[in-house]
Amino acid sequence: MKEYVLDGPLTEGFLKFLENFGTVRFLEQLRKPYFSFEKELFISIKGFVGESNVEVRYNKEIQDLVGDYFHLLLYYYDQGERGISALKGQEDSTRDKMKIRLRPLPENGP
Amino acid sequence: MEHGPQDAQSPLIYLNNAATTWPKPIEVLEEVAQCLRKPLYEPGRTTGNGSIDYPSAAREALAAFFHSGPPEHFVFTQNATDSLNLLIHGFAKKSGMPFHAITTDLEHNSVLRPLTSLEQDRTIRLTVVPFTDNTVNLAAIKEAICEETRLVVMTHGSNVLGSVQDIRPIAEYLHANGIFFIVDGAQTAGHIPLVFSDIPVGAFVFTGHKALFGIPGIGGFFISEPGAIAIIRQGGTGTDSRTFTHPFDMPMRFEAGTHNYPGIASLYAGIRFIMSTGQEAIEQKNMDLTRCFIRELRKIRGITIYNEHPDLPVVSFDIAGIDNHEAGFILARAYSVITRTGLHCAPLVHERIDGGKGCIRASFSYFNTHDECLAAAEAVGEVAESADSHIRSD
Numbered sequence: 017m018k019e020y021v022l023d024g025p026l027t028e029g030f031l032k033f034l035e036n037f038g039t040v041r042f043l044e045q046l047r048k049p050y051f052s053f054e055k056e057l058f059i060s061i062k063g064f065v066g067e068s069n070v071e072v073r074y075n076k077e078i079q080d081l082v083g084d085y086f087h088l089l090l091y092y093y094d095q096g097e098r099g100i101s102a103l104k105g106q107e108d109s110t111r112d113k114m115k116i117r118l119r120p121l122p123e124n125g126p
Numbered sequence: 127m128e129h130g131p132q133d134a135q136s137p138l139i140y141l142n143n144a145a146t147t148w149p150k151p152i153e154v155l156e157e158v159a160q161c162l163r164k165p166l167y168e169p170g171r172t173t174g175n176g177s178i179d180y181p182s183a184a185r186e187a188l189a190a191f192f193h194s195g196p197p198e199h200f201v202f203t204q205n206a207t208d209s210l211n212l213l214i215h216g217f218a219k220k221s222g223m224p225f226h227a228i229t230t231d232l233e234h235n236s237v238l239r240p241l242t243s244l245e246q247d248r249t250i251r252l253t254v255v256p257f258t259d260n261t262v263n264l265a266a267i268k269e270a271i272c273e274e275t276r277l278v279v280m281t282h283g284s285n286v287l288g289s290v291q292d293i294r295p296i297a298e299y300l301h302a303n304g305i306f307f308i309v310d311g312a313q314t315a316g317h318i319p320l321v322f323s324d325i326p327v328g329a330f331v332f333t334g335h336k337a338l339f340g341i342p343g344i345g346g347f348f349i350s351e352p353g354a355i356a357i358i359r360q361g362g363t364g365t366d367s368r369t370f371t372h373p374f375d376m377p378m379r380f381e382a383g384t385h386n387y388p389g390i391a392s393l394y395a396g397i398r399f400i401m402s403t404g405q406e407a408i409e410q411k412n413m414d415l416t417r418c419f420i421r422e423l424r425k426i427r428g429i430t431i432y433n434e435h436p437d438l439p440v441v442s443f444d445i446a447g448i449d450n451h452e453a454g455f456i457l458a459r460a461y462s463v464i465t466r467t468g469l470h471c472a473p474l475v476h477e478r479i480d481g482g483k484g485c486i487r488a489s490f491s492y493f494n495t496h497d498e499c500l501a502a503a504e505a506v507g508e509v510a511e512s513a514d515s516h517i518r519s520d
Contacts, residue, residue: 028517028518028519031517032517032518032519035517040517042514042516042517043456043513043514043515044515045508045512045513045515046456046460046508046512047460047461047505047508048459049515050452050456052452062452062455064459071455
């Protein structure tokens with residue numbers, strides 16, 4: 017788990033962007049508008065719209081493969097629509113590496 | 127940039143006192159400062175200089191507080207986990223042959239993990255007695271005892287359910303049958319009045335940083351039969367320095383190396399605070415707050431309370447439709463209500479009460495207020511009643 021402080025507050029627009037990549041939950045009527053983002057095997061994010069700090073959790077087994085994913089989300093968000101397809105392409109490549117990493121070892125293997 | 131959480135914007139409502147009490151009495155903070163202002167003093171380790179001999183003073187305070195035998199039978203450790211490791215592994219080493227041990231499914235990992243490690247080494251055969259109505263009684267323990275049973279390790283108070291076991295009949299029975307009884311009092315020491323001169327426990331484990339109001343890093347145990355536990359730590363004691371074997375005298379038998387003097391000073395001051403304030407008055411307030419919180423939670427739709435009638439100021443609950451880690455995060459960051467979420471290092475209890483998914487725990491202390499209790503319950507209510515919102519584009 018890592019806590020990040022961004023250089024600006026999170027917006028609903030960013031949540032809308034996140035919806036392209038995983039499940040977003042948004043509880044607006046709380047004292048602070050809470051959101052969470054879940055992307056299976058990649059990361060989960062928790063935070064509040066209007067605040068600049070977020071909590072990010074990674075899958076421990078493949079942290080080296082997904083450790084940059086949060087930074088990629090921020091980077092491609094700035095690129096608008098083009099960023100969505102670019103990031104999806106990157107995800108496919110990460111998934112291929114995950115498949116190799118998470119593949120069960122053959123029974124008689126080393 | 128990686129960073130810690132922002133400073134809370136509203137005053138904290140701290141409800142994680144079953145983990146570590148906060149705030150500490152001002153007397154504790156002053157005693158720690160006083161301890162550090164002067165050179166540390168303990169006979170054998172330094173010549174006298176007018177400073178307080180905190181280890182001796184704290185042992186005497188502990189003996190008075192727990193109405194026990196000699197103060198020297200109180201041993202200092204880092205915390206309850208450290209004490210339990212020392213006692214459980216020390217008992218196994220002393221036994222020298224495989225034996226049967228009993229514990230319960232109310233236990234914290236500080237009991238379960240050392241015992242499991244011994245079980246994996248085939249040093250012990252372990253029976254885990256299930257709780258009924260949130261407690262484990264003598265009948266359940268008796269049922270698990272067999273010819274080879276040498277050790278029972280059991281919590282005095284559950285850190286999840288807040289239920290207190292009636293240890294006196296269990297201690298009497300085990301003592302009469304030559305079975306060593308280690309009681310984990312991490313949750314009860316300071317909360318529940320105990321008279322060790324009346325309860326024949328083999329050893330009673332406590333920690334300083336919970337209801338005894340000390341700082342983290344100090345704990346210990348009372349031991350009635352030191353000979354039952356092998357010495358597994360050796361080193362400097364400030365005594366018998368010519369010999370290369372560790373002394374058998376109490377309390378050095380189980381203490382090696384320089385003490386945690388500020389921690390011991392905090393424990394000393396914490397006990398004095400309880401004794402001067404009155405343990406009964408403290409517990410009355412703790413339990414009033416606990417009952418108030420439970421009453422308020424009952425009014426909220428979607429709340430499951432796992433312990434409606436706790437003996438300790440601990441309330442474990444679940445909010446329907448929201449993961450307990452998320453709920454804890456929201457309570458902390460949006461409402462400044464600090465709780466503890468998850469398994470509370472007691473996985474077997476959670477298997478029984480919530481299928482192993484964990485819950486939210488709110489635990490009260492003397493320094494919490496009625497208003498805090500109501501505000502925390504209101505915050506839980508807002509989280510419970512929240513519904514997913516539509517996300518708009520910027």
